[in-house]
Amino acid sequence: MVPYRSILFVPGHKPQWVDKALAAGADCVVLDLEDSVPADLKAAARQTVADSIRAVRQRDTRVGLFVRVNPLDTRLTGGDLEAVVVPGLTGVFAPKISTATDVLRYDALLDHFEERAGVRGLEYIVPVEMIGAIQHAREIALASPRVGAMIGPTAEHADIARAVGYRWTPEGEETLYLRSRILLACREAGIHPLTGLWERLEDLAGLKAFAEKGRQLGFRGMIAIHPSHVATVNEAFTPSPDEVDFHQGLVDAYEAAASAGHGAVRYRGVHIDKAHADTAREWLAHARALPGAAPAPRDTARRPAERDALGIDAPEGGH
Incomplete structure (x- = not known):
């Protein structure tokens, strides 16, 4: 539905x-x-x-x-x-x-x-x-x-x-x-x-x-x-642009960390791992399915400066 x-x-x-x-x-x-x-x-x-x-x-x-x-x-x-x-x-x-x-x-x-x-x-x-x-x-x-x-x-x-x-x-x-x-x-x-x-x-x-x-x-x-x-x-019941940006940035941060061999990373001061990324993907899928709302996925290939702007910190120690 x-x-x-x-x-x-x-x-x-x-x-x-x-x-x-x-x-x-x-x-x-x-x-x-x-x-x-x-x-x-x-x-x-x-x-x-x-x-x-x-x-x-x-x-x-x-x-x-x-x-x-x-x-x-x-x-x-x-x-x-x-x-x-x-x-x-x-x-x-x-x-x-x-x-x-x-x-x-x-x-x-x-x-x-x-x-x-x-x-x-x-x-x-x-x-x-x-x-x-x-x-x-x-x-x-x-x-x-x-x-x-x-x-x-x-x-x-x-x-x-x-x-x-x-x-x-x-x-x-x-x-x-x-x-x-x-x-x-x-x-x-x-x-x-x-x-x-x-x-x-x-x-x-x-x-x-x-x-x-x-x-x-x-x-x-x-x-x-x-x-x-x-x-x-x-x-x-409509996600705000800031909420969409936060969840998309979370997915980007996790994918960047995973591609570098890390299972967890700090994102805007929050510890995130695969479970957080899966939840964010589901949240974004719902946001894009809303009538009249279809935020486009952003490019996940972030340069370091872009990642800093998103609040993506160094990978979590010990992971």
Whole structure:
């Protein structure tokens, strides 16, 4: 999955809001057929969403386009997928999953509608909204190649808050264990770890702090529910030029040391070896995969003066 920084929800029956989502700079837009659409408008919203997908793709091939369908137990999921699996769709935001078997049930439906529509490669974003999803996070993450991302739960008032019964705080300590389980499942499965939403629309300072804490934990993107949140979320999950320079310089320093027969070296006052270089390479690969961000690798053949400017010291003694 593309490592989306911001995933913004839009009610599926309000196509005029899609333009606002795109103008806000969201990496990914979720067209919603579930909670934000009144029951009596759901059937008509299916065609509206399909039309929105086609319209967006005529002018934007970059943005991710997902649809949140209605949960399996509503018996509306098949009708939703029949309407919205069209060329241009990126994937399905699959609600109310509790077990790996639920993922396979979605697979059975999606296999059929992909074949019917001539569409390939659709992915899932899986929100953790149920107790079972927390308990079975690892199995869900590994259940299907379609599972591309999972969301660590943080909501103040939504399903997971009711299910677990926690008392929400801006610091998020009450959901730290829940989110950590999802994060570890994502890392093991090699999928994109997302953190949950910030419901307080006017509190951008709180959003910024929350997003930055999520990135500190290891999450790589975040759900947003209002266009005004997108810029803050994107900033929080975008590496700074200084961070890119530091990690590229670390790789350069290690490779220069290794080519001279040294297994470790000081870099900007830090001891580094192969493990550090491997971590930096993975970090850089993620940074270059971000939408709209592709820092070019730098030349690793450094002259001494250039290496001094990077803070590359003499090799560690004894190595």
